[in-house]
Amino acid sequence: RANSSAEQAKIWELRRAALGLTMSKKGGDAKGISFIEDTAVAPAHLAEYIEKLQAILAKYETEAGFYAHASVGLLHIRPVINLKFSTGVERFAAIADEVADLVLAYGGALSGEHGDGLVRAPFQERMFGPTLYNAFCELKAVFDPENLFNPGKIVNAPPLTENLRFGASYQTPVQATAFDFDDYGGVLRAAEQCSGVGACRQTGSGTMCPSYMATREEKDSTRGRANSLRLALNGQLSELGLADPELREVMALCLECKACASECPTGVDMARLKSEFQHQYRQQYGGSWRERVLGEMATLSRWGSRLAPVSNWLMAP
Ligand code: SF4
Structure with missing residues (x-):
């Protein structure tokens, strides 16, 4: 139990560092990706949910960093995936799909804390059912008939594998540099x-x-x-x-x-x-x-010193 403010500060510090610990993997192309990152189920189901979630990740040979607001059943999960290969893209889509079904089987929420964005939008109809989803579509059409505001978010989402930063065709050319970037892999x-x-x-x-x-x-x-x-x-x-x-x-x-x-x-x-x-x-x-x-300051200063009367005259206010 953290009774003093100093002890409580340490816990908050760990909380702040958690995001970095799950995402800061340096070097290589496999990254902790936030696409099933704030699923939530009732706390009573959390232990069982985590077990089944880990089975999905194991099925796709994928490791993940976890941290949680466990008291409310909310998990932040960062599966580590290399999206520069087609196998990584396939795993990304399959894990998202299976985890969405798992969360909904427990009556949970796909985004317990954050927004839905492009990664949760493809599952909105599954989450809310066709009646509500169609109502969302109608509402969007009434207020945004030209689909200008955040297209593809919440309704009429593109497939999950569209709009990816990486993908099988992404190139990572090696480039010569003056500074050392070996710790990142270039x-x-x-x-x-x-x-x-x-x-x-x-x-x-x-x-x-x-x-x-x-x-x-x-x-x-x-x-x-x-x-x-x-x-x-x-x-x-x-x-x-x-x-x-x-x-x-x-x-x-x-x-x-x-x-x-x-x-x-x-x-x-x-x-x-x-x-x-x-x-x-x-x-x-x-x-x-x-x-x-500025780059020649040392040389200029040496000459300025030798010609002190002229330098002082030039710089006099
Ligand atoms: S180094 Fe540049 S990019 Fe980084 S925090 Fe400072 S100003 Fe911003």
Whole structure:
């Protein structure tokens, strides 16, 4: 029992670290993915539900990280799957499908805490039954006849395997870098480390991400930068890779404060990525005159010292 506030703080700290512990796997392409992540059943069924859930995961030879709000029967589950192979994509779809049936067999909820999004939308009709589901569709058609708002969420969902970031055709080219990204398995995998969870868009606590806190623009968040870098590195922006000029604006406001390296639940280290970007950008285009002056500061200072009367005269207010 945690009676003192210091003991309670330790429990909260463990709670905050839990997300990172289930998602921060570095190196390799298998990742903890949040697609059956907040299923809930009545607490009385929880033990039996977990046993059957583990049997589904074992059937698909898949490990998973679990943490729970056990008192209310809610589980956060991150199956570790490599979505760069078709077998991974098949496992992802099959596990989601079987877990949806299992949850509903216990009268539970597929999303006990979070939103439904694209990963739960394909199961809405199963969850609510055809009458309610059709009512959702009618309501959507009345208020959004042109299907402009969040298309595919809740109703008329695309198949689960559409809109995936990865897939069997996704390429992970190996690229030479000035900085060492071996701990991630290369620079592209360092950018892919972002799972899209969006913890960098918080504004009420923590340090990550100061540029997003200032502008509230997605492009100025750690996630916005990681996504842009990933697209540039796997050639979806252009063949210039990290030297793509479009990246310059996205990276400009990153302070390289390294807050993301310690606070991002998946351990994205944007400061190292920005340094690599700057190196490759300057290899391609050179630096601005201001950057070159700052880069030669030691030499300039030596000459400034030798010519002290002139330097002092030039810098006099
Ligand atoms: S290093 Fe850059 S991306 Fe990471 S928290 Fe700091 S400003 Fe944001």
